[in-house]
Amino acid sequence: MxxxxxxxxxxxxxxxxxxxxxxxxxxxxxxxxxxxxxxxxxxxxxxxxxxxxILGKPPNGARLSLEAMDEAIMDAVSEDDERIRREWSEGDR
CATH class of the missing domain: 2.10.260.10 (Pemi-like Protein 1; Chain: D)
Known part of the structure; x- marks a missing residue:
């Protein structure tokens, strides 16, 4: 260190x-x-x-299927896109 x-x-x-x-x-x-x-x-x-x-074991020990991972990624990207659009529109004021 x-x-x-x-x-x-x-x-x-x-x-x-x-x-x-x-x-x-x-x-x-x-x-x-x-x-x-x-x-x-x-x-x-x-x-x-x-x-x-790198992130360690899931807190509840459950594993996600590939479909569940894909859905989580899509949700995160969608939320990020909404945040970016909101910040851009707030910047135009």
Whole structure:
């Protein structure tokens, strides 16, 4: 673990020893999310299989079917689209 400071632009410098260990190079893109109140950044250079289990086990132990996952994704995209449209229209005022 290293210590870093966020700039006024929200940028972080990843310590060299971590960059070296993960083979991160300039321009590496990251998936960034929040997990248990912590910022989690996963290099996009990882294979999809490397991300398996990143969110932990489902809280109730239930697994979703592919159809249920597709539906959840469609719902999330739809909600995001509605939010973006609402923000755009509020910005026009």
């Amino acid at each position: 290293g210590i870093t400071t966020m700039t006024s632009k929200g940028q972080l410098t990843i310590p060299k020893e971590i960059r070296d260990e993960l083979k991160l190079t300039p321009g590496t893109r990251f998936y960034v999310t929040i997990r248990n109140g912590q910022v989690v950044a996963v290099p996009k250079n990882k294979k999809l299989a490397d991300l398996a289990g």
